[in-house]
Amino acid sequence: MEQQEPPPTSRRDEPRVSAPPRATEGTALYVHLPFCAAKCHYCDFFSVPDEGQDIDGMIAAILREAEVRAPARPRTLFLGGGTPSLLSAGQLTTLLDGLQEITGWRGSAAEVSAECNPESLDLDKARCLLDLGVPRISIGFQSLDDETLKLFGRVHTATESFRAYESARTAGIEHVNVDLIYAIPGQTADEWSADLGRVLDLRPDHLSAYNLTFEEDTRFKRWLDRGRLEAAEEEVELEMFHATRELASSSGLVAYEISNHARPNEQCSHNLNYWRNGEYVGIGPGAVSKVEHTRSGNPRSISPYLRRIQGHGHATEWSETPGEVARVAECWWLGLRLQGGVDPAEVARTAGASDAAIEVSVTLATRLVGDGLLERSEARYTLSEQGLPLADAVAREFLQRLPQGVD
């Protein structure tokens, strides 16, 4: 993935951007652990293979950054990456206890999650996570077909995925999410439904099912461009999209977001906050924060991150503050991804927007209701059955048709 903002990093790695204002108590906290056993071919998260990397040094830097920037008493804590489960028990302890000292999360966070991959999640690791105060984990199954897992560049088999799930449950982890990818080149809708069925039989609490996307600067994108891979047909993707929602719902998992399904009360609060365009603080390389109306990010690279932390305690490399109308457009775009949709009054509060700005967005929404893409009930607007698989096209309507401005 490309650098989000191109402020040329100065030779001496002087941060050109000062640290964003410290977030208020209770703000959501995200910690990015950038190491994986191997780099998956479709992945555009910031992550690097762990071989030869100084994980302890990274943990120390993250804790240093936390001292400077982490909010006190975060409402949610999310360990993402990368692969947090790759950390040893000792490293996890250092990290989580260290964060406890700085933020007191154990007494404040109503939800604490960690992303795990099958190759590094065994019974001991699961117990360790639970003991350290992580009762919610996400396991990257991605596919149940070993050939596909190889094509993906993943280092585990489907059998290992099931075993990891088993370990988590045995350890007593109560909230488990499974990550899956569909619309894989060559996959049929029936194959997908069958695989999904097997996962749903595990009775996970949460399911993230992603339509495969070919992100810039990934191997998959290059293979697609060179014709080595072929993207699925629109019709097939659509069929899988609908099948996913139906199968999940008949298993009691409701699609509360485009790609996310959960049992009642099992939605991921940390992620819901993103889709509501709320504030959050991200620490670690490549992590992004949103404090007040300003979004800012750390370098997506290990050494510049470490050097900046050593020098300044924070590593902020870029920041941007979208203008009022752009903030409103963002709220619609993100909020419409949710089952509950958007209430213009909430947008006004979140975006700190004037009546005039809200009004133009409501005019546009009303037109989209007329076009059959949105539905309105009382104050809330949601994507219609037809609009749901067109969420990006609808988002473009908001992001492009409302006059823009990023300061």
Next chain:
Amino acid sequence: MDPKYIRNFSIIAHIDHGKSTLADRILEITGTVQKREMKAQLLDDMELERERGITIKARAVTAVHEMNGQKYVFNLIDTPGHVDFNYEVEKSMQACEGAILLVDASQGVEAQTVANAYLAIEADLEILTVLNKVDLGHARPDEIAEEVENSLAIEATDACRISAKTGVGVDAVLDRIVDSFPAPQGDPSAPLRALIFDAVYDEFRGVIVYLRIVDGTLKKRDRVLMKGTDKKFEAVDIGIFNPKMESRGSLSVGEVGYFVSNIKALGDVRIGDTLTLDKTPDVDMLPGYREPRHMVYADFYPTNPKDYETMREALDTLSLSDSSFSYEAVTSEALGFGYRCGFLGLLHMEIIQQRLEREHDLDMIQTAPSVTYKVQLKDGTEEIIHSPGALPNPDRFDEVLEPIVRVSMIVPAEFIGVTMTISNDHRGIFVRQEHLSPTRVQLVYDVPLAEIMYDFYDKLKSATRGFGTLNYDLKGYEPADLVKLSILVNGDEVDALCAIVHKSFADPRGRAILKKLRKEIPRHMFEVRLQAAIGSRIIARESIAALRKDVTAKCYGGDISRKRKLLEKQKAGKRRMRQVGSVDIPQKAFLSVLGSE
């Protein structure tokens, strides 16, 4: 300078036969330009000329050649070869006594070779035939010399044979210029008469007027009068092109040079006008020029309606440096406010459009080019229209007249059959056929100009594997059975997409246009219905299926800024698109009416 020692000439040829390259060699051999300053096609100094490798604007330059111990001053004009710029060639010739007719010895006589040679004959110029590119392995100078003699009745057996690229034979051409071209005639003691044969706009100096002194002398600081426009100026600076402007105290009979006087706009100078001294206003006018003729019209609309004013300024500025296009305000129901512009031809149109976009950073929509129609209204009056949308309802007019051009095509003999078929398919009427040589034939047809603008040239090119060339000249207007083909998008007629077509072609053209529109218009969140209609009769239909899936699977906190930019960037990809109703129509769609593929 004694006029005896002056030679004024243009270099004329078909496109790409090497005019500008020959000019390079002449400048180099005469020492006008130092070798280290030399670059290929030196006189093609406009950005677009260099980019496309063609000459667009005629350029005058002075060089000194020494022969038998005597210095001769050459004023040479490098002319463009493309058919759109015939007017430039015509202008240049009036300032000359001679013309070098350059013929590519591997390609032979082509359409603009003939057309330009006839212009030279009409202008009463002495013609010196020069066969170029003899360095090429497949050059056939003997055969080509014969072709020139057969097609143009010009003596060519002892034509110079040169390579403008390597310089071989160019020395001899210089001597031949001295021997063959007459020295300028003119009375040095008569009152000043100078022909204004061109003008260009310079940001710093204002208009630079190109002059050829016919009688008398022009001195720096003289008070002068342009007879046609009756405007008076002071000769602030005069001089010659060397090839850069070089000041002189005076210019006398036969000399070619420039005149500068803080003239603000090209519009203040009329090409072909006669310049004299303020104190001798009664001299006779020199024969002038015809006005440039606009063969095609197209409308330009800013993509963002807010840019309407900016567009006007851009057109004003552009017209300072190119007086051969016209523009006037126009409104379209679909596209709002814009400008209707007239051009010398399709290449000229493309160039103006590119200059507007590049030099003025304008993002705009251009409609398909249209020829000019004359509509005989029922009330006995005539209406001239430049766009299909302007055609009145059928019950308001008796007939429509369209421009007919005389097309002269030169093709290898084996392609006579296909060329005739293409001409017939485009409503051409056979005029005559002539063999230039056993292998090459000239075919002359009268063809509606609209057909030429549609796809005639592309068809000719591909049918003759690139060997066929064509030249055309306006012949007149003739009535034809023409109808307006309307295009409806989701039920609404879009005026900017209409076409005027011959009744017998209406159905296939309607279908062809819709097929193209279907490819060009992106999918929307709803079905887009396209219809072609004549009056109320629908002759073709197409539809663009609604987009059904467009959603990124993941979107988390770390992605939001980047994804927002991506979604906004997809808007940048929407440059040159206009929303008509709720349908986004890209620029290319507006040109769908052009050509069949």
